Amino acid sequence: MQGLMQDHPLLISSLLEHAERFHPEAQIVTKSVEGQIERGNWRQLGERARRLAGALAAQGVGQGSVVATLAWNTQRHLELYFAVMGLGAVLHTINPRLSPEHLDFIVNHAEDSYLFFDTTFAPLVEKMQQRFPGVRRFYAMAGADCLATLAPKIRDLGCYETLMEAEPLAHWPQFEEGRAASLCYTSGTTGNPKGVLYSHRSTMLHSCVAAQADLMGASAGATVLLVVPLFHVNAWGLPYAAAMTGAKLVLPGPHLDGASIYALLRDEKVSMAAGVPTIWQMLFQYIDQQGLDPRADLCLETAVVGGSAAPRSMIERFDRQFGAYLLHAWGMTEMSPLGVMNRPLPKHAGQDDEARYALQMKQGRAVFGVRLKIVDDDGLSLAHDGVARGRLLVSGPWVIRHYFKDEQRSVLDAHGYFDTGDIATIDADGYLTLVDRSKDVIKSGGEWISSIDLENAALGCPGIAQAAVIGIAHPKWQERPLLICVRLPGAEAGQAEVLDWLGGRVPRWWLPDAVVFVDSLPLTATGKIYKLGLRALFKDFQLPH
Secondary structure (H helix, E strand, C coil), rough: CCCCCCCCCCCCHHHHHHHHHHHHCEEEEEECCCCEEEEHHHHHHHHHHHHHHHHHHHHCCCCCCCEEEEEEEEEHHHHHHHHHHCCCCCECCCCCCCHHHHHHHHHHCCCCCEEEEEHHHHHHHHHHHHHHCCCCEEEEECCCCHHHHHHHCCCCCCHHHCCCCCCCCCCCCCCCCCEEEEEEEEECCCCCCCCCCCHHHHHHHHHHHHHHCCCCCCCCCCEEEECCCCCCCCHHHHHHHHHHCCCCECCCCCCCCCHHHHHHHHCCCCCEECHHHHHHHHHHEEEEEEHHHHHHHHCCCCCCCCCCCHHHHHHHHHHHCCEEEEEEEEEEEECEEEEECCCCCCHHCCCHHHHHHHCCCCCCECCCCCCCEEEEECCCCCCCCCCCEEEEECCCCCCCCCCCCCCCCEEEECCCCEEEEEEEEEECEEEEEEEEECCCCCCCEEEEHHHHHHHHHCCCCCCEEEEEEEEEEECEEEEEEEEEEEEEECCCHHHHHHHHHHHHHCCHHCCCCCEEEEECCCCCCCCCCCEEEEEEHCCCCCCCC
């Protein structure tokens, strides 16, 4: 027997229609590429998105078309989100930090037919354009005055604001909710990036869960600073959650330095901000240099941290200096990306600081719709006791089934689970703790050493700005940890100070066999430490005996 309810397809255009109708005055604030503050709202964004959709439809963009962006977090980029997906076309957000070889690969692999870019990326587009033969037209995301400078350098160039002269689309088209909506590629640290193709249905389900008060907590009363880029897994789904709830959005454009982020937090009265740990480290350095008092200046309540694990020192600092809660989240491009969020349970009320910080170090509990399990090397499920460590597998309605253009090869096991490549524990309350990436865990004398735990402990050491741990071959123990650090400006911390700091914080046999200091650490296109590059750099390093 079938239910007797109406059957409307779950389409992303419905989010914009809802925001326009019920939250038309909710602000969308952008710090533009040029540096000025621009103010819009959901009503204006809806009008401009329909004009953009009308212009694109007139050029033949529709179901099956792939439209690419090389752009920062701005209202224009958000307009492209809703215009392209609303037409039934696919929005391909490109990470501009990828290597030229990877950019070449993904633009051609995705078969992008149009490419929109912020003017800061004009030199990159000029350099790469001949390697993108399938791109029919490039659009500079600026006013018409940009054409005089850029048109002689970039072929088939159009201007974004000229598209706003088109007649707006009268109605968003209706189609099957399983149709593709957006395309993101992995960072490609071990080969060519892989495409992950999200559907309208998967995105809408993900958005409904992400917007819950106990998860991201977006609401009509929230002001959300979107530091996580729109080209990183659709900014963790926050643009959709904001449209669904009517949250005020603050978009920093390319201005991710500590001074710019602090000013936006202060001036726009931001209550929630989302970004990777490296962003918050830069903010902390600015605060220290300027002698600022965030608790007095800001009204930040929640800092959502994903991408990589936040060290305990960061959790403590947000609490004590900002009066804000660091909300750990974990997911992957292959998961749209939300998998777990770390909110306390009622049983944790009244915890002292020590217990609360220890709880916050965990990545969190599975959100509704996501199933987790850890397995051993034979694929057998392990106990959720907080001790057993195993490969982390996930399943759910917004988890990948196939990579783009590789539909003949399922990435799921026989039970429908995707192997994340992470090693994790899950405790009796369901809290997930990442131990390491399977390729990064250090195996010493038959036991595992977590590079994540070592790095987080080192980051609490006075004078240390960044830390990375890799395994170095050892004739007796198979592997031993090497700690690679970047000092804070003016700091003089040395190996003895770092090892002394770690001595009471990690098991003694975990202590690195050596500590080396470098000026900077290589980062991946998503802002994570590039361990593959570090291993290549230190492949001949000799540990002391």
